[in-house]
Amino acid sequence: MEIIMSIVAGLLFTTGVYMLLQKQILRIIIGTSLISHGAHLLILTMGRLKTGAPPIIVEGVTQYTDPLPQALILTSIVISFGVTSYLLVLAYRTYKTNHTDNMDELRGTEHE
Numbered sequence: 145m146e147i148i149m150s151i152v153a154g155l156l157f158t159t160g161v162y163m164l165l166q167k168q169i170l171r172i173i174i175g176t177s178l179i180s181h182g183a184h185l186l187i188l189t190m191g192r193l194k195t196g197a198p199p200i201i202v203e204g205v206t207q208y209t210d211p212l213p214q215a216l217i218l219t220s221i222v223i224s225f226g227v228t229s230y231l232l233v234l235a236y237r238t239y240k241t242n243h244t245d246n247m248d249e250l251r252g253t254e255h256e
Contacts, residue, residue: 149189156182169235169245173228180224184217 163175191213
């Protein structure tokens with residue numbers, strides 16, 4: 145199962161980098177979102193996909209699930225949501241000010 149998750153994370157990284165190299169701002173934002181989802185899967189895969197009891201000390205349970213990757217992914221999801229929302233607001237403001245979302249047209253423009 146870890147192999148499949150690693151391949152899916154690699155595909156997300158690949159498509160995210162491809163989207164980052166586009167000229168439209170919205171596609172760049174989608175690329176950053178895809179890269180963050182790939183990072184979430186990578187963290188989950190590195191923590192091993194195993195089943196077990198919740199990490200609560202109870203007598204008789206010997207195999208626990210590691211809570212650290214889940215906590216890291218939850219923190220990463222919150223951070224990526226904040227970054228994505230900030231980028232969307234920034235792209236909206238840029239489009240309203242310059243009437244374009246093309247990076248080639250935005251390069252070198254200054255608001256006076």
